[in-house]
Amino acid sequence: MxxxxxxxxxxxxxxxxxxxxxxxxxxxxxxxxxxxxxxxxxxxxxxxxxxxxxxxxxxxPDPRSRWQPHGVHGRSRVYEHDRFPWHDQGWHGRPLPGGVLYELHVGTFTPEGTFDAAVGRLDHLVELGVDFVELLPVAAFPGRHGWGYDGVDLWAVHEPYGGPDGLKRFVDACHAKGLAVVLDVVYNHLGPSGNYLGNYGPYFTPAHQTPWGQAVNFDQADSDEVRTFVIENALAWLRDFHLDGLRLDAVHAIADGRAVHLLEELSARVDALAAHLGRELVLIAESDLNDPRLVTPREAGGHGLDAQWSDDFHHALHAALTGERQGYYCDFGPLAVLAKALTEVFVHDGAWSTFRGRRHGRPVDRLRTPAHRFLGYLQNHDQIGNRATGDRLPAGLDAGLLKVGAALVLTAPFTPMLFMGEEWGAATPWCYFTDHTEPELARAVTEGRRREFARHGWGAGEVPDPQAVETFRSSVLDWAEPGRPPHRELLAWHRDLIALRRRLPDLTDPRLTEVAVEYDEAARWLVLRRGTVYVAASFGSGKTVAPVSGDLLLASDPGIAVDAGSVTLPGASVAILAAAPGPAPR
CATH class of the missing domain: 2.60.40.10 (Immunoglobulins)
Structure with a gap:
């Protein structure tokens, strides 16, 4: 019954x-x-x-459908969670502090594009040394392939990936190998195709507008049930699918004027569930607000989330490596800006933002806020896929600078995150792709994408058509690459960096007060200090000398030489050294 x-x-x-x-x-x-x-x-x-x-x-279809085998426009199917034979009874989760995340899109991680195929690649992640797999959204969305941010059946698992049982098999297999699993969920909007929530009730409100249209109704009449819908959905992913955490998409687009914000309420409910289940559960936000209140504990007046993405660190490191200054990179590039990101988290901490034309952000309290509450990364799905051609960094950077970037991500004070294939310098792009079956919507997506980049000088023929199957297929990882040079060497570099991070307590110390940076803008070198560990990096093309010395732990280039009081760095190289305790660089 x-x-x-x-x-x-x-x-x-x-x-x-x-x-x-x-x-x-x-x-x-x-x-x-x-x-x-x-x-x-x-x-x-x-x-x-x-x-x-x-x-x-x-x-x-049921707004709370657990199974949509006929797609987002079809009928729902009854699904009983307790039928699945779990094997992770001894799993108690992993703490976020000290961890390394790996962002993964199920549909392009393997040629098969399924959960079961992804299970076959988990040994690669274990050998790499990561602790968390962060899945891009898997809630049911239209078509067979897409990013998943246009999901419409928030309680169901995308059937082409393997449906609800497929996700459970994946999570069960990850736990068996010591990997925690975080799922990207989208509560700020729903996709246009297959979105029937408005037929049932006031799930949306014209009182607020988002980039995707009317906002989800979190603070107007009848919003109690909408908030319950979202919070219970979040708890269901964690409880019924044994997930270890959620990444909350673009929380700055969640319009909520109520005294207790949705995020604070969600944080409290997740903490209660963690206590009941007896395992670690984490909430990670994506936010454009540069507001540390998101990760400030509730008892101190914050929302109580565990961590948030740090785009300022990404922008600062990306611009320093590539020299790009267009768009939101206009305030980034100098090593002084990267130094601020490494020591103070937010570059825009109340400072002027040229891109926004106003002041932006709020400072992070370096004394009271642990750095692990901020995720640091050099590549992710947005920063690659939102480029005109979906080009990854190896398309424009040589192996030396890629190693510099990897070293700073994995030795920075933040919780590091890699994007799938980054660890071997994947040559495949990661494009924006969709599979809309409605002709008008498909045409609008294609034309909108090309119109967006035409403003920046791209011709229509230069921007891949999101609706073309080849655009999707070109984004699938090539698993033959890790065994070939130069990919093999870059993969070994990432493994060595993660192993070093795990071995040295200074590299997982969350205290921002124990982080210092010295740099020379003209000579293009930067030295990051984490306790007694120094990371000396050269961003220039010529040989340079940085005023730091110690025992050489890792070197990206055989030409690196350590002398008394200095390290000689060839262009585009990085050295990690262990030094005796002493005064930190200023």
Whole structure:
């Protein structure tokens, strides 16, 4: 027997249609739960297809569907979570401090593009030394392939990836190998195709606008049920799929004017679930606000999230390595800016932002805020895929500068994150790709993408068509690359860096007060100090000498030489040294 429930506060009559014969069952109001309807169907169970009918209209998928085998426009299917045979009973999670994350898109991680195929590559991640796998969104979205940020069935798992059982097999396999799993979830908007939430009730509000249209209704009339919908969804991913954390997409686009912000409420509920389950659970935000209140504990007046992405560190390091200054890179590039990002987290901490045309951000309290609450990265899905051709850094940087970038990411005070294939300098691009079946929407996406980059001088033929299958296929990782030079050497470099990070306590020390940077803008060298560990990097093309010495732990170039009081660096190289305790560079 299955009890079907749905929130449809504006409907006068609700039915549930079940089975192959399309039998309809009248649903009745639920006492004490305004707007809710329910019906018991004795013959329905795991695997039964169903949909809801509002006031005699079309059959719609369940807003809380756990299984969408027929796609986002099709009927839902009953899914019983307790049928899955888990093997991770001894798993208690991993702490975020000291960890290394690896961002992964299921559809392009392997040629097969499934959870089961990804399981076959987990040994690579274990040997690399990462601790967390961060999955791009897997909630059901239109078509077969896409980034997943246009998901519409937030409780269901994208069927082409392997559906709900496929995700569970992946998580179970990760836990067996000591890997925690974080899932990217999107609560600031839904995609346009297959989005039927508005048919059921006021899930959206015209009171706020987002880049994607009307905002999700978190603070207007009837928003209590919408907030519950989102919070229970988050808890379901963590509880029912045994996930270890969530990455919350673009929280700056969550419009919530209530006294207790949605993020604070979610943080409290996740902490309560972690206590009940007896395992570590983490919440990581993506935010453009540069506001440390996101990661400030609730008892200190913050939202209580565990960490947030740090785009300022990315921009500072990217611009220093590549020389790019267009768009939001206009305030970045000098080593002084990179030094500020390494020691103070936010470059825009109330300072002027040329790109925004105003002051932006708030300072991080270096004494009280641990650095592990900020994720540092050189590449991620946005910073690659939102480029016109989806070109990765190896398309424009030589191996020397790639090693410099990797060293600074993995020795910086932040929680480091790699994007899939970055560890071997993947030559494959990672483009923006979609698979919309509606001709008008498909055309709008293609034309919009080309129009966006035309403003920056790109011709229409130069920008890959998001709807073209080849654009998607070109983004799939080539697993023959890690075994070939120069990819093999770069992979070994990343493994050595992660192993060194794990071995030296100074490299996982979260105290920002123990971080110092010295640099020479003209000579293009920078020295990062983490306790007694020095990272000396050359960003220039010629030989340079940095005023630091010690025992050489790792060197990216055989020409690196350490003398009394200095290290000689060939162009585009980096050395990591252990020095005796002493005064930190200023």
């Amino acid at each position: 299955t009890v079907f429930e749905v929130w449809a506060p504006e409907a006068g009559r609700v039915e549930v249609e079940t089975g192959e014969d399309g039998a309809r069952h009248l649903m009745g109001p639920v006492e004490g739960r305004p707007g809710w309807w329910a019906a018991k169907v004795p013959e329905a169970g795991h695997g039964t297809d169903y949909g809801f009918v509002l006031d005699g209209g079309e059959v719609l």
